[in-house]
Amino acid sequence: MVVKVGIVGLGRLGKIHAENLSKKIYNCELIAATSIVDEELNWAQKELGVKYLYHDFDEMIANDEVDAIFIVSPSSFHPDQVVKALNKNKHVFSEKPLGLSVEDIQEILPVINSSSNKFMLGFMRRFDDSYRYAKEKVDAGEIGDITLIRCYSIDPSDGMKSFVNFAKNSNSGGIFSDMSIHDIDVIRWFLNSEDSGVNRVWSLGNNVAYPVLNDLNELETGAAMLQLTDDKIGMLVAGRNAAHGYHVETEIIGTKGTLRIAATPEKNLVQVMNSSGVVRPTSQNFPERFQQAFMSEEQYFIDAISNDTEIEIKAEDGLYATQVAIALQESYDSNEIINIKGGQ
Template identity: 45%
Template sequence: MKKVKVGIAGLGRLGKVHAHNIAYKIPNAELTAACSIVSDELEYAKKELGVTDVYTDYKEMLAMADIDAVVIVTTSGEHCWQIAAALDAGKHVFSDKPLGVTVEECKLAEGAVERHPESVFFLGFMRRFDPSYAYAKKKIEDGVIGTPYMVKAAGIDPEALVEGAIKFAATSGGIFIDMAIHDIDLMRWFLGSDPVEVHAMGATFKHPEFAEVGDDETGVAMYKCGNGALGIVHVGRTAAHGYHVETEIIGTEGSLRISPVPEKNLCMVYDKNGVVTECVGGFPERFAEAYQLEMQEFIDCVESGKKPEITVYDGTKSTQIGFATTEAWKTGNIVKIEY
């Protein structure tokens, strides 16, 4: 069977996860090229992934490499032009979230997707592929909780990894674009409605470095959707116990909760500290299965011509909502969201 040849752009914290999956875990894909502006990462690609066709210039990879598809895991502000360049070069494209850090950038990506209906464009909102989130969605579709009218979500990065988050903060687009965007996507998915207004606040208590680059360490946002449903999103960078991602969906007949305690596994440790449930340490561990499943789905879409469920317009909307949330946080105003 002919494998889909993939070039990856970005081999940082998440790029390495995707690269490893493509190289070793997706049977119908082959990692044939890699691009990074960090030379150590290209050495990693050669040694750990066996990829010898490496580039520091993204456009050069598009022009020279023997690839059918590009996987973009670069800094968020690079995504949209790289998506457009790859589609215009005749490649299928997977881009990690966020689609872009401004709405103008997202429109550029939309234009490129519309110019190339023959190519697959896949946006990596991987939580939709996590087995627990997918199960919750199915329960909602089966009517188990009646009509869902509220989503309460928390996404708090571990204090243990805060140095990486500080380094990344200045180019991340801000806490609501960078972190809340996952919860925003899930809120839209679970409630089946888009938010039309938002109120948001932030605080920094432990790491002033976030505030120094105009970001905050913790953010809280409240949304009202077009159908009247509500959303409450809490994002942060300093969970002491590990990586805390928790979502509750409340409906007229019941509710669903995903990861109220973000357990590492089913083992409880009984020792001098008492009875301890250890927690997952970071996103690569918590969402390992989701990253693999979304990449498998992308490659299967390329092979079969099937259209991905998540569209470029979902990407633009989530960035618009993230942007409106950022505006609400910065101004203290309730912001109306128009699409």
Template identity: 30%
Template structure:
């Protein structure tokens, strides 16, 4: 594997360092974080060299930079890394504003380097399976969907940055964007969003443990209901969970973290009812995601998650925030 520098030694920096070491035990890995104790955890555990951002940009040996910092820092760090000639991976959400995401995309195109955004849900086996079942036609055309993603508030963030909506974007932009992105990939462009959030739709501010609900109407006519939560109590036996229902013209696919056997398919093939259930085999999705990024560099292939796609997923999340604030449906064309 080519030499890589991870920027940000928090939760995701640790997850990515573990994945790179799974892919290659020995290749050079650098870690950048202004908090020395955080960088040291990764240096010690994953044999990484601590360095400054300027040092890694100036180091011609380092070809790949992986941005795992709080969202409000993404634009600046991504653009600087691309301008220094690095291939760049950036954690989701790509940015907090459309103009920032557009600037990042422009910088990537100008540099000619590979730029990928970490919409990791596309690499989770139970979501891969939905796309396979949808394209095989086994459930017919998907016309409705209901997705949940939630847990307790992410209090691990440095300086509590998740609690500041100007830094994290809140529950829709930070969390539900995973589902918005997956749904766009599955069902195509979104036309309108109607959303509410405890934080944004209330006149009493500063709940901080937000919970949001959004209804997406797609250009295809499909409808999806998405719930995202940071409101579950902390330190519960199950800290985080996801579930979904996809309803097609011929059948349905369901999945829930609350059941032992997670994925169920109910449909009919050639007029015969079919019921099946399975636990899709778990290849670590973060490792699969980063492998696909490296493969795009090695083989000159398109990245599986482009900046344009990540920008459109951000637009849906921004529409949800706007709708929750204005208490009315928002057209995607209103968000620029």
């Protein structure tokens, strides 16, 4: 069965999904796209041959030919669009976050969980080959019991100027919601947590190179320590100013060994020896680093529809990730430890 997909949002990430769904995903056809930007719709039509083009999301989901919706719109639209699409009997893939507040997400959980359609949240790291390899090793007990997980999510310096401009006009949700949400999900995934998995958090932050961010209530660098279930420890660094590129790293320390995923974000298998020393070139941005992961998550979602198989990522995963991310921001704002509701 070929799954016919409509997409909403054709920004940077939207274009990646759209192109993959059109050209690289098996049993999938991208037939519809919604955007308020005409250039984006033109691009979808010309480059990808998308048949149905909309300015209005509601019109797209009224199209009976469409089986599934990819939601890649601004975060504030996610809860509403998820509900509407499910109610129109579409399968739904939504980019993170599921919502901007815990309340918003809690409100739509019943709709998602009672729907007979598929729902999936775009925690693509779970589909990255390196993360999957590590998860298998951990689940197989190769590093014993986990004692500490450390996660870095640092955007490249060359995106800093555009971020400052963005932050002048928009609300990123803060660095922890914007950057660390994937890390929170990764921690919960490795620990097989059924709830947030977090008891208490403390966050710090600074703006050393870009003090202008102080006025915008944004952070260049954030960090947090998390007291997890069973006194396991989480450490997070989120940043927007990595000189060497896009640095997403995860370390899992266990009682019998330690795993590091992308300790350095090597772009490929090339080593350059020149007057700088021995150099490994690095991934420069998330599309480059997670190219394979995006394709794998898309294929996973399409296959789950085709084969009617269960999707591993639940709406609750989105709820807990957002709950913790918001607590991290609250801790930074107050410079105090925050207890997570439902934590031990």
